Amino acid sequence: MAKIDKNTPIEKYDDLLYTFTKGMKPKDEWRIGTEHEKFGFYHGTNDPVPYEGEKGIKALLDGLKTNTHWDGIYEGDNIIGLQEGYGSVTLEPGGQFELSGAPLNSIHETCIEIASHLTAVRSVADDLGIGFLGLGFQPKTRLEDVPMMPKGRYNIMREYMQKVGRLGRQMMFRSCTVQVNLDFASEADMARKFKASLALQPIATALFANSPFAEGRLNGYQSYRAHVWTDTDPDRTGVPKFVFNSDFGFKDYVEYALDVPMYFVKRDGIYHDVSGLSFRDFMAGKLKGFEGQLPTQSDWEDHLTTLFPEVRMKSYLEMRGADAGPWSRLCALPALFVGLLYDEAALSAALDLIKDWDAYDVEGLRRAVPALGLNAKIRGIRVQDIAKETLKIARSGLNARAALNAAGDNETGFLGELEDIAETGITPAMRLIDKFKNEWGGDINKVYEECAY
Template sequence: MADTKEQAPPLTGFRDLVAHFEKGPKPDRSTWRIGTEHEKFAFYKDTLEPVPYEGERGIGALLNGLADTYGWQRIKEGENTIALKQGMASITLEPGGQFELSGAPLEHLHQTCSETGSHLAQLRDVAGKLGIAFLGMGFSPIWSLEETPIMPKGRYKIMRDYMAKVGRLGRQMMFRSSTVQVNLDFGSEADMVKKFRVGLALQPIATALFAASPFAEGRLNGFLSYRGHIWSDTDPDRTGMLPFVFEDGMGFERYAQYALDVPMYFVYRNGKYIDCAGQSFRAFMDGKMPVLPGERPTAQDWEDHLTTIFPEVRLKTYLEMRGADSGPWSRLCALPAFWAGLLYDDAALEAAWSLVKSWTAEDRESLRRTVPFLGLRAPIRGNSARDIAQATLAIARQGLKSRGITDSSGQDETHFLTELDDIASTGVTPAERLIERYKTEWGGDVRRVFEACAY
């Protein structure tokens, strides 16, 4: 693929940065879409070892097999196939080989679940012949960091080196965690702000409902969502609950100011990633970045930079909900149901905001930090996360009911919440169910999770 960034005109000032976000609003809600992304761990069925990139049974071979069999278009970095594209969907690799489907923007949840099912069927076909299967949970349960393979993507080497300087757990996030997230539209700047606030406040509730990372290196790690905990000590400059989102004056300009001050990782030029980790995008705007003296950023550089920011909710030209551990197929469909139910119906959005609007920044941060340990037992303003989860799910269910979108058998979208309703009503997270099995039927053998949570 030819590199066109060198020919692109440079950004001229702050307004150009804001203009990127101003492309996002979709006033016509019939054009709102749901995009679901999920990651999973590839492992060899015979040995339970992680799958490296190289070799006849490696990740590279798997990507090429999918391209050959199902017509995916290869995306290369040097000689390596590092991603696939088909229409609006793509398959990408996380740093430790976590295999990610970035789904197409779809109209409703029936399509979302069908897309996920089709993807997993293709994987079973191609990966099965290579002896590879996939594990759906939030953190790799037995492999050490040293045993985890490294994918041949230039940006990841830069990130890996920088992560060690800014937080204790950044490399754990990169190489050993897996998530499911959903991308949603907004109608206007004001609608974005309201959805952003509700999304941030309730992100820890999603973390609790989806908590599925209680194991590490063959034993219990002391958490229900270790993946959730990792984000509290990854890189304070680019993660967290973003208290400014709840302040007066929040909008596209305020988020652009925030993003402008997040240290950079890299600039992409002529097919290569140039390391500028820790340097300032503001200096880049002034033509004063040491690695590219005199050069100013393009719109693509800004978009690239925005992908290196990892708050609990992320703004692009849409909003990304980022708080959940990966899990089985049913929960991959449940996460977009949870958020679309809350955010895509006006009455539901208002009810969700009423639930959380009295919470302070300290309340939100406390909930975020206690949920990875306590799950649905985490306290919040005299209630528990379980109380909030049940109230939130009732709102989401009504929101989906109001959408009234049915499948060929006449079922609406509410049935995708059933598993979450069960988790909230019992107060028992997926992680606690796994821990119970570990202590009883598995006899303390974490390796049994590869049967319980494989696709």
């Protein structure tokens, strides 16, 4: 298929497939992209950081722009992010600060990138009295007290979220995640990787569970962030059942995406609210307010960013099931899934591990893990035991990759913390709960010391 310009109208079904087929790459071109979010807070008060003000998010972005010489990303007159090559810094709705890393060759490079980013952020944030917190959910601030960032799409999402689930706004404004983006060689390779990573996403959720607090108290969950996603717009979240079909391919995902209600259409920098309307109608030139107009490739790719399944497909696959955490676990997530998916023997072993599971099993596990963590079960087997086996497979995959750093170490060292969690059965959330009840004496402010970058 010839290359399609992002502004060219989509006139036929195959144009919808292009977003996915253009991502197919030979193995020697597979890369690793890691994204992570973090909460900003003011030292001393632990209050969230608003956009405006001499010590706000805008000032932080302006300072980073000066120090790093990255290009600013603007919406109107507002700076809303930074861009350099394939990497970017962007804002989530409640001011969560996100690094979307560049596609890199190894997890060694990923960790260097994350460390460099955190150092650059601190070089500006320290002078503004701003710190950053690595947790999956805002531990103290109420929803109504979280400042909103000046991005047009978030106004539309905010209003629509209250119509389709109880916790959508909580997801938008009070959650943080770490995710890894990985490549595929072909449609068949995509299907195998999608199935394996989707089935094992609840295992990652348990290993990375790190959000036991809300509004200064224990919230009853190990991953409240993951629980929030179980009651956020069911049209676009959860476990897409068709991924477990034997003939799953790109067209199935296109059909799924066409049926997910739209949020917006962007024209000349302005977001137009079309929430709840159909992309199928847009394809037919019948979208209300845009009658007679056809969507562009850019419209389609924008729409795909508004789908939130546990694994999401663009021109690569995004694994989205883990809570944010410290630097070590930001490196551990790509290690887990690169180990599972980028070696053929490991991928085959992962698929064999989940061969008896179906979409209903995985969805049930997805809903059990936020509260039970490693003690949840699927078909009578504890997640802790599955996690141990999963990590063995990932370790074998990383050993086979043999991606070495300057010291001659491969990537398996990044799994060490996860292996300790699986072996002991003690999740990060359980450690925080114990500290809250004992060492901290119920003082939530201690988490801002314990979990700050």
